[in-house]
Amino acid sequence: xxxxxxxxxxPEAESSKNAPSAVKTPAAPRSSRAxxxxxxxxxxxxxxxxxxxxxxxxxxxxxxxxxxxxxxNVSPRVSGQVAKVxxxxxxxxxxxxxxxxxxxxxxxxxxDVARADVLSAEAQAANARSQLALTEVNAGANLRQARGGVTxxxxxxxxxxxxxDxxxxDVVAAEARFKLADTDLTRVKTLKxxxxxxxxxxxxxxxxxxxxxxxxDVARAxxSSTEAGVQGSSGGLEAAQGKLAAAESGPVQxxxxxxxVKLSDAKLKQAQAALKLAELAVSYTQVRAPVSGxxxxxxxxxxxxxxxxxxxxxxxxxxxxxxxxxxKEDQVGEMKAGQPVDVEVDAYGSHHFKxxxxxxxxxxxxxxxxxxPDNASGNFVKVVQRIPVLIRFDDVKDVPLKPxxxxxxxxxxxxx
Numbered sequence: 001x002x003x004x005x006x007x008x009x010x011p012e013a014e015s016s017k018n019a020p021s022a023v024k025t026p027a028a029p030r031s032s033r034a035x036x037x038x039x040x041x042x043x044x045x046x047x048x049x050x051x052x053x054x055x056x057x058x059x060x061x062x063x064x065x066x067x068x069x070x071x072x073n074v075s076p077r078v079s080g081q082v083a084k085v086x087x088x089x090x091x092x093x094x095x096x097x098x099x100x101x102x103x104x105x106x107x108x109x110x111x112d113v114a115r116a117d118v119l120s121a122e123a124q125a126a127n128a129r130s131q132l133a134l135t136e137v138n139a140g141a142n143l144r145q146a147r148g149g150v151t152x153x154x155x156x157x158x159x160x161x162x163x164x165d166x167x168x169x170d171v172v173a174a175e176a177r178f179k180l181a182d183t184d185l186t187r188v189k190t191l192k193x194x195x196x197x198x199x200x201x202x203x204x205x206x207x208x209x210x211x212x213x214x215x216x217d218v219a220r221a222x223x224s225s226t227e228a229g230v231q232g233s234s235g236g237l238e239a240a241q242g243k244l245a246a247a248e249s250g251p252v253q254x255x256x257x258x259x260x261v262k263l264s265d266a267k268l269k270q271a272q273a274a275l276k277l278a279e280l281a282v283s284y285t286q287v288r289a290p291v292s293g294x295x296x297x298x299x300x301x302x303x304x305x306x307x308x309x310x311x312x313x314x315x316x317x318x319x320x321x322x323x324x325x326x327x328k329e330d331q332v333g334e335m336k337a338g339q340p341v342d343v344e345v346d347a348y349g350s351h352h353f354k355x356x357x358x359x360x361x362x363x364x365x366x367x368x369x370x371x372x373p374d375n376a377s378g379n380f381v382k383v384v385q386r387i388p389v390l391i392r393f394d395d396v397k398d399v400p401l402k403p404x405x406x407x408x409x410x411x412x413x414x415x416x
Contacts, residue, residue: 058414060335064386065325067345069403072291072315074099077284078107079307082300091295093315095288100300100312102285107278114271114278121271125264132257139254167223174216181205181212293317321401322393323355325409326365326386334413335360341391344408345401354394357411361388 080102087099188205191197293315300312323343327335335357343353364385366373373383391409393401 058334058412059410060327060331060413061408061410062325062327062331063406063408064327065323065343065391065407065409067321067401067403067405067407068324069321069401070291070317071296071403072293072317073311074287074290074313074315075308075311076100076102076287076306077308078102078281079305080104080107080285082302082304082306085298085300085302087295087298087313089295089298092293092318093289093295094292095290097289098286099289099295100287100306102287102306104282104285107281107285111275111278111282114275117271118268118275121264121268125261125268128257128261128264132254132261135253135257139251164223164226167219167226171216171219171223174212174219178209178212178216181209185209287312289315291315291317292319316403318400318402321396321403322358323391323407323409325389325391325407325411327389327411329364329385329387332360332387332389335389335411336413339415340412342410342412343391343393345399346406346408347402348399351399353396353399355391355409356394358390358392361390 082100083103084101085099086101087093087097093099185205185208188197188202192199192202296314296316298313300306306312323341337357337359339357341355341357343355345351345353364387366385389411391411
């Protein structure tokens with residue numbers, strides 16, 4: 001007995017799935033094209049990477065760079081009230097130009113006082129020099145006069161002593177004659193009483209006695225006078241010696257006069273120094289530009305009372321600028337001073353500046369932070385550090401570069 005096979009209705013979709021030859025035939029061309037295109041793309045990528053490596057090899061670049069320059073803060077050197085402001089913001093000035101004028105009335109009055117003090121000190125110095133010259137002359141004259149007086153007094157004493165000896169000898173002689181006359185008179189008187197001599201002989205002996213007595217009195221008086229003269233000469237010698245001692249102190253007086261001259265000269269120099277300071281203070285009322293540059297951050301106005309403690313404005317020189325580029329630490333291994341640098345400043349994107357590496361900083365920028373990192377404390381997270389590199393321009397005369405401008409720098413590290 002035959003059994004008929006059941007008939008199954010199969011959808012067309014399933015039948016189409018079950019027909020492999022009819023569905024997979026279009027996929028074969030796509031696979032072949034991918035096999036051909038993918039190697040070509042890999043080749044192009046490899047060539048591009050190789051070309052890029054060839055172009056960038058030996059060159060280190062960073063956009064963490066900016067133009068730097070010096071900024072000179074202008075402050076007055078004396079306190080005072082602002083009388084004039086002679087510049088405006090962003091004005092170009094030259095070194096030595098007057099920027100601000102202060103009221104100088106008080107300082108000019110002090111200058112007049114200083115000048116008067118100098119004149120007074122000069123007069124005192126001239127007077128001290130005159131006194132020195134007069135003291136030197138008087139000291140020499142007094143010393144010579146005193147020495148002459150001592151010599152004269154000494155001679156007078158010697159003469160008086162000789163006269164005293166003579167007077168004493170005269171007294172001795174007069175006493176001898178008087179004694180002889182007295183003896184003769186006594187003898188004659190005895191003989192007269194006996195009638196042996198005449199009255200004339202007695203009168204002659206009496207006259208001789210009177211004469212010898214008078215001569216003795218005169219000799220004694222001369223002796224007393226001579227002795228008084230000797231005492232006077234001794235007093236004169238002592239006086240002359242006292243004058244000589246006083247005259248010999250003349251060098252001390254000269255030294256005192258010289259000290260007075262030095263003191264007056266010192267006071268004169270002090271007054272002249274005060275005058276110089278007063279003149280400088282008056283000149284400082286004209287606040288001048290220390291350097292050539294552009295006026296920036298001007299805060300001064302007429303009528304303000306200003307002092308050295310507060311800047312009035314800032315001057316930014318335009319002819320002294322450089323680049324500070326912060327390279328990663330793995331970029332500076334081959335950098336050396338003198339290597340050429342290509343600089344692109346954002347403000348002048350189409351302009352390429354030429355420069356060279358001037359120097360590398362001694363430490364990373366993080367070491368100069370207010371709170372430098374300390375990897376020995378807490379958890380450690382490695383962060384790539386930045387090393388500041390100073391780059392000098394070779395020539396930027398035609399392009400005004402401003403400090404603070406951003407830049408992109410590329411260093412040719414292949415150059416040695």
